[in-house]
Amino acid sequence: MSDPHAADPLAGLTQLGRAAPLPASPDAALLERVANPAPDRPYVIRFTCPEFTALCPLTGQPDFAHLVIDYIPAGWIVESKSLKLYLGSFRNHGAFHEAATMAIAARLVAALTPIWLRIGAYWYPRGGMPIDVFHQTGAPPEGVWIPAQEVAPYRGRG
Numbered sequence: 055m056s057d058p059h060a061a062d063p064l065a066g067l068t069q070l071g072r073a074a075p076l077p078a079s080p081d082a083a084l085l086e087r088v089a090n091p092a093p094d095r096p097y098v099i100r101f102t103c104p105e106f107t108a109l110c111p112l113t114g115q116p117d118f119a120h121l122v123i124d125y126i127p128a129g130w131i132v133e134s135k136s137l138k139l140y141l142g143s144f145r146n147h148g149a150f151h152e153a154a155t156m157a158i159a160a161r162l163v164a165a166l167t168p169i170w171l172r173i174g175a176y177w178y179p180r181g182g183m184p185i186d187v188f189h190q191t192g193a194p195p196e197g198v199w200i201p202a203q204e205v206a207p208y209r210g211r212g
Contacts, residue, residue, distance in 0.1 A: 074135065077143040080157060085165045086136040090127045096169065096198045099131060100124050103141050110180070111148030118178045119151070122203045125162065125171040126194065132166060151177045155187035163191060170194045176205045184208040 077083035103121040110117055144154055155175040163171055172190035194200055
């Protein structure tokens with residue numbers, strides 16, 4: 055049986071090029087994917103979300119983070135609009151910093167089965183202390199250029 059996406063790699067996408075409301079929750083969000091256009095050459099894809107927002111699950115107050123997501127795709131790449139909507143769905147979702155960061159990593163790994171993935175979540179302080187959360191799926195393969203995330207640590211007004 056032939057792959058229906060071979061003729062049209064965008065077949066099956068439901069959000070790209072259309073009005074798509076912000077999902078009510080991360081669980082309700084649809085992460086869509088397309089075939090990796092260069093599966094024979096390892097390379098890094100980076101998404102940066104400098105204004106990520108979630109809610110404190112206890113107080114309901116907003117928490118803000120600068121996210122940097124790097125991954126080396128295998129067969130699939132994430133469709134960027136669906137990722138934007140997925141990340142936006144945390145805006146009204148209560149989760150501690152660690153839980154939100156690890157949920158994003160787990161969801162991307164499940165959807166894409168990447169060769170390697172890393173997420174850096176640089177959370178702005180609440181209560182006077184920033185909490186930065188980092189995760190990667192393992193050692194990256196040799197020979198792939200992976201730039202540093204280079205997000206400055208929080209320094210307040212200094």
